[in-house]
Amino acid sequence: MGERQESGPLTNRKRRSTVSGGRVSLKGNSKSGGNGTSENGHSHGGSKKANDEKTTHSTTRSGKEKGRSDEGYERLGCHKLQESLLSSASGYSNYRGILNWCVVMLVLSNARLFLENLIKYGILVDPIQIVSLFLKDPYSWPAPCLVIASNIFSLSALYIEKRLAVGSFSEKVGLMLHTMNLTIILCFPVAVVWFVSSMTPVGGVFALSIYTVLFLKLYSYKDVNKWCREIRQAKARTLSRSLSYPVVDKANGEVLQTQVTYPGNLTLRDLYYFIFAPTLCYELNFPRSPRIRKRFLLRRLFEMLFFMQLLIGLIQQWMVPTIQNSMKPFKDMDFSRIIERLLKLAVPNHLIWLIFFYWFFHSTMNFVAELMQFGDREFYRDWWNSETVTYFWQNWNIPVHKWCIRHFYKPILKKGVNKWTAQTAVFFASAFFHEYLVSIPLKMFRLWAFMGMMAQIPLAWLVGRFLTGNYGNAAVWISLIIGQPIAILMYFHDYYVLNYEESQVAEVA
Numbered sequence: 473m474g475e476r477q478e479s480g481p482l483t484n485r486k487r488r489s490t491v492s493g494g495r496v497s498l499k500g501n502s503k504s505g506g507n508g509t510s511e512n513g514h515s516h517g518g519s520k521k522a523n524d525e526k527t528t529h530s531t532t533r534s535g536k537e538k539g540r541s542d543e544g545y546e547r548l549g550c551h552k553l554q555e556s557l558l559s560s561a562s563g564y565s566n567y568r569g570i571l572n573w574c575v576v577m578l579v580l581s582n583a584r585l586f587l588e589n590l591i592k593y594g595i596l597v598d599p600i601q602i603v604s605l606f607l608k609d610p611y612s613w614p615a616p617c618l619v620i621a622s623n624i625f626s627l628s629a630l631y632i633e634k635r636l637a638v639g640s641f642s643e644k645v646g647l648m649l650h651t652m653n654l655t656i657i658l659c660f661p662v663a664v665v666w667f668v669s670s671m672t673p674v675g676g677v678f679a680l681s682i683y684t685v686l687f688l689k690l691y692s693y694k695d696v697n698k699w700c701r702e703i704r705q706a707k708a709r710t711l712s713r714s715l716s717y718p719v720v721d722k723a724n725g726e727v728l729q730t731q732v733t734y735p736g737n738l739t740l741r742d743l744y745y746f747i748f749a750p751t752l753c754y755e756l757n758f759p760r761s762p763r764i765r766k767r768f769l770l771r772r773l774f775e776m777l778f779f780m781q782l783l784i785g786l787i788q789q790w791m792v793p794t795i796q797n798s799m800k801p802f803k804d805m806d807f808s809r810i811i812e813r814l815l816k817l818a819v820p821n822h823l824i825w826l827i828f829f830y831w832f833f834h835s836t837m838n839f840v841a842e843l844m845q846f847g848d849r850e851f852y853r854d855w856w857n858s859e860t861v862t863y864f865w866q867n868w869n870i871p872v873h874k875w876c877i878r879h880f881y882k883p884i885l886k887k888g889v890n891k892w893t894a895q896t897a898v899f900f901a902s903a904f905f906h907e908y909l910v911s912i913p914l915k916m917f918r919l920w921a922f923m924g925m926m927a928q929i930p931l932a933w934l935v936g937r938f939l940t941g942n943y944g945n946a947a948v949w950i951s952l953i954i955g956q957p958i959a960i961l962m963y964f965h966d967y968y969v970l971n972y973e974e975s976q977v978a979e980v981a
């Protein structure tokens with residue numbers, strides 16, 4: 473490659489110098505001729521002028537002829553030293569057209585699949601069915617009741633913090649009460665989902681997700697307030713002034729921003745701002761956007777409603793029949809058919825996952841943030857360019873990743889645990905919550921979600937060790953496209969066997 477680059481410019485230079493050399497001499501001639509004409513015209517007589525004109529004319533003619541012959545040479549040569557666009561040595565990188573082609577192909581092939589689906593199953597989208605997914609009995613609303621009840625735990629956390637701030641509780645008692653509060657947050661909804669018969673699986677996932685988010689938020693609330701007390705104590709040792717009043721920064725007599733300081737933050741308003749804010753990490757002074765942009769808010773709201781409908785429609789029309797059709801190959805243990813079903817499911821599942829990503833991390837989170845004037849909008853980074861599994865987990869879900877780093881990973885590292893063990897511990901906790909959100913609502917423990925999450929550690933090692941660049945990126949995409957439908961099929965198969973086949977067996981008996 474180096475050799476080629478060297479020889480290219482060299483040859484070009486040679487050719488150019490030949491051509492320009494001719495031009496220089498040509499120009500020189502015509503110029504001198506031109507000047508001579510004007511000078512001679514003024515200083516000499518008519519005969520000489522005619523003579524000179526003759527000379528000039530002949531010089532110009534010879535110049536023109538030479539130019540023409542040069543053009544002729546140029547016409548004869550039409551090649552130059554250059555690489556083909558698709559070879560890497562060309563340095564070409566504009567593949568916009570190819571990307572558009574991919575999109576067109578994707579739309580066309582999916583349109584075919586969509587038509588095939590419609591012809592085979594008819595219209596399966598049913599808005600009434602969505603209500604029944606959340607409610608079994610119209611007079612019993614266990615999931616919304618559970619969500620309302622979660623306020624008790626938030627208020628308990630605030631009460632404990634207030635007592636700790638004034639010194640009524642010791643740090644030990646505070647930690648014990650917080651631990652109890654957090655443990656109940658995880659256990660209480662499990663009991664309700666498990667024992668209340670009117671709770672549906674979808675209602676269960678919804679309620680448990682809210683409780684999981686609350687658990688992570690209140691854990692962060694506890695930690696940050698503790699850090700504030702530690703700073704206060706450290707400062708009290710050196711400074712005698714109190715930090716318990718809001719500090720107001722002023723510039724040119726104007727109020728810029730009210731900075732809340734500990735324990736001025738321990739109010740209902742502050743706690744509920746954090747609970748509704750699109751973040752899991754507590755802070756006393758969140759960055760705030762200056763105003764609510766109405767057009768931005770309406771766009772996000774429209775996207776939220778549209779993509780939610782689309783998601784539900786695609787699940788009903790595309791996912792459910794494909795999963796249902798997969799049961800027979802599973803029962804017969806027909807491996808080639810199982811793989812065929814898996815690949816068939818991978819397409820709608822992946823499309824739905826991508827739409828979910830946009831709906832949740834872009835539309836919904838930005839909508840809530842805009843409404844609350846919450847300034848930090850980094851809910852995701854460019855995970856789609858991940859060349860390693862590690863990069864994917866660092867960038868796809870920023871609120872969870874930030875929480876993991878701040879409240880779990882760094883505290884373990886500070887205790888002297890090595891990096892590998894700390895990372896395994898984070899993935900273990902994440903695997904626990906993934907399993908918690910699936911197993912409890914389905915009322916069966918199969919550990920597929922847990923294993924899927926734990927498998928990320930060896931997968932990250934394998935991809936990082938053996939693949940780089942585009943190959944690494946392709947490996948991450950394949951793991952996303954194939955990994956999820958495997959887990960979904962496993963759960964659906966087990967749920968089907970447990971709930972439908974057993975009831976059929978019971979009916980026959």
Ligand SMILES: CC(C)(COP(=O)(O)OP(=O)(O)OC[C@H]1O[C@@H](n2cnc3c(N)ncnc32)[C@H](O)[C@@H]1OP(=O)(O)O)[C@@H](O)C(=O)NCCC(=O)NCCS
Pocket residue numbers: 862865866869872873876877881882885886891894895898899902
């Ligand atoms: C496990 C996990 C936290 C590791 O994250 P990572 O970014 O690869 O970890 P790194 O070792 O590169 O370091 C992260 C941070 O710790 C710091 N750090 C590293 N070693 C440290 C040490 N010994 N002491 C103190 N800090 C240290 C780094 O400086 C870095 O800080 P920064 O974020 O301020 O730059 C991450 O992979 C993760 O979040 N996994 C779980 C994701 C998940 O389950 N998401 C659920 C989505 S549904």
